[in-house]
Amino acid sequence: MKAAYDIVAVGGGPAGLAAAISARDAGCGSILVIERDRELGGILNQCIHNGFGLITFDEELTGPEYAARFEEQALSGGIDFMLDTMVIDVSADKLVTVVSRAEGLVQIQAKAVVLAMGCRERPRGALNIPGFRPAGIYSAGTAQRLVNIEGFMPGREVVILGSGDIGLIMARRMTLEGAHVACVAELMPYSGGLKRNIVQCLDDFGIPLLLSHTVVRIEGQKRVEAVVIAEVDGRGKPIPGTEVTYPCDTLLLSVGLIPENELSLSAGVELSPVTRGPVVNEILETNIPGIFAAGNVLHVHDLVDYVSQEAAVAGRNAAAFVAGNLDDEVGEIPLVATDGIRYTVPQSIDPSRMADELVVRFRVGNVYENRYISVYFDDERVKHLKRSILAPGEMEQVKLKKAELAAKPGLKTITFKLEEA
Ligand SMILES: Cc1cc2nc3c(=O)[nH]c(=O)nc-3n(C[C@H](O)[C@H](O)[C@H](O)COP(=O)(O)OP(=O)(O)OC[C@H]3O[C@@H](n4cnc5c(N)ncnc54)[C@H](O)[C@@H]3O)c2cc1C
Known part of the structure; x- marks a missing residue:
């Protein structure tokens, strides 16, 4: 060294x-x-x-x-x-x-x-779930490491909170290892994971995905004995009277x-x-x-x-x-993400230094059907790409060509937005 x-x-x-x-x-x-x-x-x-x-x-x-x-x-x-x-x-x-x-x-x-x-992984502490701090609560990634690398089973009766990809993958993994996964509860009205993982990891194993649901209480003092799951309203607030108790010994968190x-x-x-x-x-x-x-x-x-x-x-x-x-920087043009697009990476482009083709990656903020991903060079729409479905769990990308930007000297802003079909 x-x-x-x-x-x-x-x-x-x-x-x-x-x-x-x-x-x-x-x-x-x-x-x-x-x-x-x-x-x-x-x-x-x-x-x-x-x-x-x-x-x-x-x-x-x-x-x-x-x-x-x-x-x-x-x-x-x-x-x-x-x-x-x-x-x-x-x-x-x-x-x-x-x-x-x-x-x-x-x-x-x-x-x-x-x-x-x-x-x-985002930990339990970030979630404010009432209850004691019993054993049996793991982040999904920790459980994955325990099962796949260390050779330990975290538990037998499992509830998963959060439908990100790690939670979905672990629902299948725990099932294959002989555990029973009662459900995957997701606060949002859509899953945070890839569609293919919902199909291959939940649907294929008959594991219910409870959208717009969250864990409102963890029961058990030494070890998790049950979790209480309730439906939430449009603002993510639990709806009184919808609580269901799921007896379990393990709660896996896949919450971001x-x-x-x-x-x-x-x-x-x-x-x-x-x-x-x-x-x-x-x-x-x-x-x-x-x-x-x-x-x-x-x-x-x-x-x-x-x-x-x-x-x-x-x-x-x-x-x-x-x-x-x-090459020396000549001038960075900011990329603006708006109307359903949450962000872009990169966030700015210097056309003089960019490769012949540049991939701009981004995610949307909700589930959208039949929309166009539109790219504007200042006020001029230069790309209009049809998508039948867009979801936050799937990363999107658009390629920009150096020649396209070179044809627009004096360009001030590149805007990425979703438009109705
Ligand atoms: C459960 C799960 C399932 C997935 N399934 C798929 C799939 O089916 N298909 C797919 O394409 N992708 C999948 N992915 C995504 C893919 O694994 C990740 O996108 C990829 O691993 C990210 O690579 P990375 O190098 O950025 O991060 P990591 O793989 O996390 O690597 C970062 C490394 O940096 C090290 N490190 C961090 N801080 C320090 C430090 N201070 N000093 C020294 N080292 C440090 C860490 O130890 C780690 O080794 C999955 C991911 C997860 C978690």
Whole structure:
């Protein structure tokens, strides 16, 4: 391990690996990936179900298989790794402070940093559910790790709160391991997960999805004995008289993911209040020159293939930054998300520096049928893309071409919105 590297990737999940590989392939010869876990691969190591890699490899892989393909490429040379090592600080001038049992406290000077720390699960404390604090309440991701990696069953009679993808996947997983999943309760009138997961993980196993429902009480002092679930009104308030008690020994929470950005904040990186990830431009660079971001730390993704694509862009541009090959910024055009579209990544584009084709990713704020995704260059509508269904659980994307923007000198704003069919 050296005291200085051209590029340091913080996190050895799919984003950190893809960024490091693309930076190496772009000619950067000094790259370090730092991972706090004892192995590379990130969250994919505990995702032993299939469904990964359909876009990248045109194959259905498990999470560990998908990760292994990137690990092989990364380990084939030109990239250094520190495992079991926690990054505890990244400064604006890219001094990376790490701590590990083997090395102690070490500082590494980078010329560019790729933030790839992924995200964490929202805990029970954020939910204000009345009741005691008995054993048997787990985040869905913790339960997934216990079952798939540690080999423990958290319980036998299960209720799941929240219909994000991890909750849906765990409903199926617990059932396959012999537990009974009574229901998945979801506060919103729509699921937060992918349609394919609702079909394959709930419908195929006869597990009810209770939309517009939430847990209003947890019973049991030492161990969960039951949860009380009630219907909610349009404002998310429980409707008196709709309470139903579900006896259970386990409550799994799948109530949202939060990008892991404490390090970004300490480096002075500006975060978006909507994505809770860094605000980035067309090269996925944050407001701090030379600090890039990709993957779930930037915004929560539905498919890992998009994480890998995005991280490759960040890695390639980090290499260009180090080599001094980035064109000077001429002028950033802000991207505005409105009328049903919650955010875009990136949040601004400099047409002079963008690639020939740029993928803009975003999510909608509700379930919509028969809408158009419209893109406006100032007042002129330049894209009008029909979608029969749009849902918050599925990430959307639109490609913008450099030539389209070049044809519009003086462009002030690019607006993304939904329009009625
Ligand atoms: C349950 C579940 C099911 C999924 N199912 C699918 C699916 O079927 N198909 C699909 O395509 N995608 C699926 N996904 C999504 C996919 O797994 C993620 O999009 C992807 O793993 C995100 O990659 P990442 O590198 O951004 O984050 P992560 O995989 O979370 O990697 C981040 C890494 O950074 C490390 N790290 C964080 N902070 C530090 C620090 N301070 N110092 C050092 N290291 C640090 C972490 O230990 C971790 O290894 C699923 C995700 C989950 C959780």
